[in-house]
Amino acid sequence: MSKGRKAYQAVINIILIIVSLCMILPLVLLFMSSITEENTLVANGYSFFPAQFSAGAYEYIMQNSATVFRAYGITVLVTVIGTSLSIILASLMAFPLSLKDLPGRRVITFYVFFTMLFSGGLVPSYIMWTTTFGIRNTLWAYIFPNFLLGAFNIILVRTFFTTSIPADIYEAAKIDGAGYLTIYWRIVMPLGKPILVTIGLFTGLSYWNDWTNGLYYINKSNMFSIQTLLNRMIQDIQALAAHSTANSGSLMQIPQVSIRMAIAFVAILPILIVYPFLQKYFASGIMLGAVKG
């Protein structure tokens, strides 16, 4: 390696290390703040190097688990139900659209595609979901509006089916007497696994991180998801105490400054844990998104 090359490698590595630190350090700050002793926080503020550590915030979460655990449970439930339904709906739609001889295929594809171009916006859908469907303060409020099925996912899955599953397999299955439903379930779903995992991952992520449906449609504290709880908590720490059991005096004991950070950290923990194992899928999903459908 020439001298110039070596210098270039050194420079880009230094720049990229700095950039990587900038990406990761804010999350470290979040964690450090959550394990800082409450009085130290009040005296010195949030910091990377707290003078005194304490697990007080996490202890508080464990002791008054009702609110946080419930919110966590709702988030998990919504993510699991929403993602599963989403994968089923998207693949059920993508499979027929991937078959070239389906009459009306172009019209239906346009019907799907047009939803990406034009949107009615928040006001009409807010009215519809609250009045016609009455989903306020139900679990469905987290699942149905917006996130369940996107045209983009349908088109991605359809493209994968057309390009990666040879049509001969369908012909062979038909000759063996398989109906379309059998073909879908026994052939298309297993062979489509890579794309279904990818869209499942992104759908799961958007359910896990969504706070908007909670903002629009939920106002009962026992229906808060973790993101909705966090959203309410930043303005009003009492959101946390609102649901915690009879001991109304417990508000005094809330380690107000550190607990916000502790709950925020708990909310991203699952993502931090699975990310190293799934990052391949995240990366390939983003690449797919850039390729036109």
Add this chain to the structure above:
Amino acid sequence: MEKKKMNFARFKQFIPLYIMLLPGAVYLFINNYIPMAGIVVAFKTYNVNDGIFHSPWAGLKNFEFLFGTNEAAVIIRNTLLYNVAFIIVNTVVGIMLAIFISDVMNTRMKKLYQSSILLPFLISIVVVSYIVFALLSHENGMFNKGLLPMLGMEPVQWYNDTTWWPVILIVTNCWKGVGYGTLIYIAAIAGIDQSFYEAADLDGASKWQQITRITLPCLIPSIITLLIMNIGRIFYSDFGLFYQVPQNSGSLYPVTNTIDTYVYRALMSTGGFGRSSAAGLLQSVVGFTLVIVSNMVVRKASAENAIF
């Protein structure tokens, strides 16, 4: 008669497929198409009892409310300017990082850089707003309690002072979103024919010349694709970024209020319904036009880069 029968027999075999299409089609009809029709609410005086379609017509009254104050100008300006800034900053930083990462020889470090740059993309904006709060909180923030005193500077009332918010939002948006574009550019760079660089090396071209003469020209298709996607969405803003990160602070509205935050806040305020629906309609119609026009322009310039 014979032909009709044949058609029906042919059609019959597809019935299971149409049934499979049905659940998704119904969902899209409810979630997307009904609200599209419901957009007429912007021309109505909405009341809950009559619903969207039977409420009395209001003509352009809602738009008069919307444009009656200078708020409309502020939210449109903020939405457009922030988007332009985001597009420029994220494209430049994204391409730069992608070029650097692609040139890293050590494959392990390369992976590490890629993973850390994408990580913020996966974090919910609510949690991002908590991190920003840890930095900027008036009483306990790292800036006011740690950094600024250390530098001998006065603490800043961050959530009341509009001065720094354009910078804060641009930096936050870049931190959260740059990994997405970077990954796409890395993939595009990986697709460039290596023999170009080998030939350039033989001719003694410098690294800078290789970047400007080979890498950047080869990236143009990806840049254009991302650019149209972004221009098509230039009338939309990231609701979370503008609502959560400034913590819905009223004194920051002049620099943080965008069309999306305006629509939400007006919808939730008493008597704001008309303004909200008018702003929403404006956004939908202009947004739609922009997608179509930007794609048409690209198709004219280079057909293979058009999205549809």
